[in-house]
Amino acid sequence: MFSVRSARHFSTSALRAVSIKTAPASSETVSSLKVVIKNAGSKSAPAGLSHLLASSTFFDTPEKSGLRLKREAELLGGEYSAEVTRDALVLKASFLKEGLPFFVNALGSSISKAAYKPHELAEVAGPYASHVYASKTTCPKFKALEELHAISYRSGLGLPLYYDGSKTYSSEDIKAFAKSSIFSENIEIVGENVEAADLEKFVSESPFATLPTGNDVNALPQPTYTGAESRIRQAGKTSAIIGLPVKDADAYELVAAGLLSSVPESITATADSKVLSYDGSSLFYFAVTSSDAAEVSSIIKAAAKDLKSVDFSKFSKLATLLAGKEVTSKSVSVPSDFNFVVVGDVDAVPLKSEL
Structure with a gap:
């Protein structure tokens, strides 16, 4: 690497x-x-x-x-x-x-x-x-x-x-x-x-x-969508993800850091939050996975609540540490809508409208 x-x-x-x-x-x-x-x-x-x-x-x-x-x-x-x-x-x-x-x-x-x-x-x-x-x-x-x-x-x-x-x-x-x-x-x-x-x-x-020459292709902005929900029933562990396409990747590095800082300690659940940067777009997500679907439900509910109420601008130092690059403090405006996916025991995790 x-x-x-x-x-x-x-x-x-x-x-x-x-x-x-x-x-x-x-x-x-x-x-x-x-x-x-x-x-x-x-x-x-x-x-x-x-x-x-x-x-x-x-x-x-x-x-x-x-x-x-x-x-x-x-x-x-x-x-x-x-x-x-x-x-x-x-x-x-x-x-x-x-x-x-x-x-x-x-x-x-x-x-x-x-x-x-x-x-x-x-x-x-x-x-x-x-x-x-x-x-x-x-x-x-x-x-x-x-x-x-x-x-x-x-x-x-x-x-x-x-x-x-x-x-x-x-x-x-x-x-x-x-x-x-x-x-x-x-x-x-x-x-x-x-x-x-x-x-x-x-x-x-x-x-x-x-190698032959060709026309250099510049990345075009990707059409994006929010407000969607998908639930996939599957045996084994349960995973739930909140996410949305974003334009300001640095701002959402702060959001990722803030959400991770409030995840309770657990021996069965793992949480992850990142901004995936691509040519033409970035995708923010917060994910939690556990063998205990009730625990997934509790943590994803708390994360959804934090998205609506927490001031994420104060997490610049943690975001810099987690992202491996300088993330400056700024005012973060999180949209009221996001996408939501559940894989596993979907019956134990609330619907998007219930978060």
């Missing part, structure tokens, strides 16, 4: 519109690369397609099989992964410092020369994506947060983060989406514990230098 300190010292250069950033090199023996493909996240594709693209990364290219790539990476003391966010497709690699040329080339080949073969989708990428979705949705908080996105945005940021199997895609669909989103203006390469000049040189000699 990149530290806040490192991020502040990034230097930037460009190659054919590819953004290259590096943190200062150190004496550590392990380096890392992150390739961020903007506008290739879940909000930019039909439901689940971006996750399938992430799951189809690091397979066969004209030069190497996926198996050979994996074994060579392991021999060099490295590993790689791909994940989808709502804004982007993110490729990561960590490796011994001297492996930089190999991993620059491997990451570049994986996005510019991928074959996207039908059997890879049927036998590996598809089943793996379905497994990730199934494992994630056993968590009621994750499921509630996904539903909060869905009712807050409906399309775009409201699309599911992972492939849920409700749609059928072919390898040609994945290939077409990759072609539409993987071009130089959409690529940001971030290196940690690498020499900037070395990274720029290796990128210039890698498949990254052959």
Whole structure:
């Protein structure tokens, strides 16, 4: 994970519109690369397609099989992964410092020369994506947060983060989406514990230098919705979430801090409150999860009451600590309406109108 300190010292250069950033090199023996493909996240594709693209990364290219790539990476003391966010497709690699040329080339080949073969989708990428979705949705908080996105945005940021199997895609669909989103203006390469000049040189000699150019897509404001409620009956723990799309992210960092400060100590309940920042919008939420649905009910009621009555401007120090950035004190005006999601024992948690 990149530290806040490192991020502040990034230097930037460009190659054919590819953004290259590096943190200062150190004496550590392990380096890392992150390739961020903007506008290739879940909000930019039909439901689940971006996750399938992430799951189809690091397979066969004209030069190497996926198996050979994996074994060579392991021999060099490295590993790689791909994940989808709502804004982007993110490729990561960590490796011994001297492996930089190999991993620059491997990451570049994986996005510019991928074959996207039908059997890879049927036998590996598809089943793996379905497994990730199934494992994630056993968590009621994750499921509630996904539903909060869905009712807050409906399309775009409201699309599911992972492939849920409700749609059928072919390898040609994945290939077409990759072609539409993987071009130089959409690529940001971030290196940690690498020499900037070395990274720029290796990128210039890698498949990254052959990526097609395209039009840089600026994030547009997302249509947002409030006042909605969703209740999903599910066995296991119960999770309840209050949330809404917001324009002033810093102000709601104060709200998040204030709500968390008043949560009672508990051995069964966990509470979480954050502002999720995306290109084009931010989403505030307060969530509580417990095996005791009555406890969820009590805490979510108290949080809803605090939203209407507490002066959150006094929580700037706590908000700065929790957010990991400076949050200045300001007057916070919380709307009277919000979105509400319950997953689990929905009978034990009050309706939105009762909060």
